Amino acid sequence: NAGVTQTPKFQVLKTGQSMTLQCAQDMNHNSMYWYRQDPGMGLRLIYYSASEGTTDKGEVPNGYNVSRLNKREFSLRLESAAPSQTSVYFCASSPGLDSAFFGQGTRLTVV
């Protein structure tokens, strides 16, 4: 049982480049989330999807877009990467509001 799988694990981008972070879960959860984690700060919600076909902005959505491709997959796209987007990105899924299951993270550096 893989849980939440994120790809890639590491990525270096040049300023202005675009990329998509992929996330898939095999737990049949309705809700999926994208967070970023920066040193000394809590996980900050970028976007979430309460169910297939819906997406909503979180705390820090600027510079990002998302797609809930189906119930399993939720991708995060950076259209024009900036150094401020250097961070560790986590995808999570949850069966409800009482817990969340996280992927291993994507470490992104924008130079």
Next chain:
Amino acid sequence: SQKIEQNSEALNIQEGKTATLTCNYTNYSPAYLQWYRQDPGRGPVFLLLIRENEKEKRKERLKVTFDTTLKQSLFHITASQPADSATYLCALVVTGGFKTIFGAGTRLFVKA
């Protein structure tokens, strides 16, 4: 403004002692409070949930308390072991909302 605060200083304790970590919040009305463990280079792992109408929750060596009057949760690890060394995150699920708000975490070191 809304804030969740965890002690940013690392907690160092001796093996066998009880570790106590604190989570304070302001200007939230949480429905649930969650605790997660995060190891270096890995994603957070869910440990425990406590609801707003619960005072205490236990799971094996873990105990969580939740005081909505003080706006504080305490997370205890009894008989701590070096393997308990990690960062522990608290998170609030806000009443009526869909979002989970995370604290920055407290690093715990358990020395053998």
